[in-house]
Amino acid sequence: MASPPDPADGIVGRGFAPGGLQRVACVLCGGTDLRRTVRLRERWLLTCGECGVRLTDTYAEGAPVADYYSDVQAHHGKLGDSLAQSEGALRAIARDQADEMEGLCGPRRFGRFLEVGCSRGHLLQEMAARGWDVSGIEVSRTSAAAAGSIGGVHCGTPEDAPFTAGSFDRVGMFDVLAHLPDPRRTLEATVRLMAPGASLVLSTVNEDWRLVPLFLRAFKVAPERTAHLRDEMYEGQHYCYFSASNIGRLLESVGLTVHEIRPLEPLSTRFFVHQYSPRRRLMLLGMVQMDRLLRSSRKMLVLAKKPGRAF
């Protein structure tokens, strides 16, 4: 099978994260005033009337989620079908993530590092090479098996991970939050594994991005013409969308202190842009230039710490 002609096709081609359960309350504030905002392909995007978090109207828990991610192969569907083809990009993404953590937390080269959602272990490998003792948690059986040879990898979730409480000095959670059926529960379990003073670095989409209102309007007015863009923006694997203005509330609710939230350029423009048509490429790069000027981005990088003294 040929690789997808456009990353957006890859996103549709890999299918959508399972549904089945109906969202009745907000994952952040518990509010039940969930308003229909945009019709997606198989579900609705809702907005919490109380705190502004965006959610899909259906989601799944447990086995269906593990089965789905065990079957989905390429990274976000954007790297084509061949794993070998994507290897270089995945290594570059991992180096970038390790650098971002050093930029936020300092260049420490020892201690215990945990990655929640470690996929096939590229970041674990990078952190191990930088001197860290590494462990990972990964819900996909295929990815966890591939990562298995690097450090201790638990196939499952932080909720059922067998690691010792309070044992990790640094935790990375890149592009995981939006995929979680219950972000607060998973974060609580993650915080239990962190040592006092330990850092959590996470990346996720930022629903406060300056173009979100404009795009939402376009998706409503011209749903057919904007379908591709909508698929990419509210791609079918996400269950929830936080923003720079409400992620602090989530992290503080699990006992963390937020130290920094900064804009992060999306992976698409840094690693996948060559796969888009020339017109889309130009549009994406133009958008990124504007974001740089305005210090705004569709994604954000967050540093939060567990109270206490690091050793």
Ligand SMILES: [Zn+2]
């Ligand atoms: Zn809410």
